[in-house]
Amino acid sequence: MKKIQMVDLKGQYEQIKERVDSSILDVISSAAFINGPEVHSFQKELEEYLDVKHVIPCANGTDALQIAMMGLGLKPGDEVITADFTFAATVEVIALLQLTPVLVDVEKDSFNIDPDAIRKAITPNTKAIVPVHLFGQAANMDEIMSIAKEHDLYVIEDNAQGIGGSYKFNNGKVAKTGTIGHVSSTSFFPSKNLGCYGDGGAIFTNDDDLAHTIRGIVNHGMYKRYHHDVVGVNSRLDSIQATVLRAKLPNLDTYNDARRSAARKYNKAFEGIKNIITPRVKGNNCETQENIICDTCNCHVFHQYTLRVENVDRDALVKYLNDQGIPCGVYYPIPLHNQKAYQDDRYDESNFTITNQLVKEVISLPMHTELDEEQINFITKNVIDFVTK
Ligand SMILES: *Cc1c(COP(=O)(O)O)cnc(C)c1O
DSSP states (O other), X not given: OOOOOSSOHXXXXXXHHHHHHHHHHHHHHHTOOBSXXXXXXXXXXXXXXXXXXXXXXXXXHHHHXXXXXXXXXXXXXXXXXXXXXXXXXXXXXXXXXXXXXXXXXXXXXXXXXXXXXXXXXXXXXXXXXXXXXXXXBOOOHHHHHHHHHHXXXXXXXXXXXXXXXXXXXXXXXXXXXXXXXXXXXXXXXXXXXXXXXXXXEEEEXXXXXXXXXXXXXXXXXXXXXXXXXXXXXXXXXXXXXXXXXXXXXXXXXXXXHHHHHHHHHHHHHHTTOTTEEXXXXXXXXXXXXXXXXXXXXXXXXXXXXXXXXSSSOHHHHHHHHHHTTOOOBOSOSSOGGGSGGGOOTTOOGGGGHHHHHXXXXXXXXXXXXTOOHHHHHHHHHHHHHHHXX
């Protein structure tokens, strides 16, 4: 059996090696390292793939979120509601811009921000909601967009883990994640579903004026050379990363299919095993009604395959798997509202019952495009051995 890895970037590279190697060499010999034609072509291709009017490439997914918020003109003291259960980048940029992060609880089954919790957290100072499509499954965008409309709030989708996924609205309409809110961000960090060979990110929007504002912000606030109209940042995608992304983008759907196929095999192996709760794919947005990972839609792109374990010592399970040569992860072990940097006296523990529970129960198994049947069987056997012993 091949050594099991949490993320296998090498196997994926082998399949696109020729194109990647030659196009990287082309970039080097063209010497158009920044804002070269490769970046422009990638931008166009991603706009087409997502069916969104504007893609603005930038340096990483954290910058993308920050720039999206700057572009919307959010001001210090404005409150921004986001999930307590996500990667810290989401709340970090809110705090960095001196906006006020308002963390709220998530849903136990989807791990995504809970619309009822958003409603309860709205005050006259609330200006935006940041749903994160956690682990590759879209948040409840029907509810979130309707709350935003009712209260005149911006929606900024953090799509770092959801690229290539779709959301099916209650009315049957389908849209790619990252094209639903007013503006969205994504990350091309190597381990993401569409990853480059360094850092990279992008902002998406259908709003022409906002796109124009953001294009200036990513480039020192310049709309005309050496005329700095707004305070900007330096955040660019370089041509070498763009050329890698151009090689991978045509395969993104196939990559996500491979992830879903691995998830389906995991689910099947864990069926009926006591104390293991497999990830819930929300039926209302899917062709199928129940917790089935269907072939016909893209409702989950499995950036992570995350189980919950009940009545099991999760940390002991992690250690046991590691000892068998199976890497795994705990995303995320501490709720953001309990992180030193983001503690706030206004938070009441009783409002975070789900996150407080999830941090003790979640475990993410190896998930990437190169997992084979033998590896999955070995992983599931060991998980089952431990929880049923
Ligand atoms: C990875 C990630 C980010 C940050 O992206 P970087 O490119 O690493 O800056 C932001 N939000 C979420 C949910 C992420 O998973």
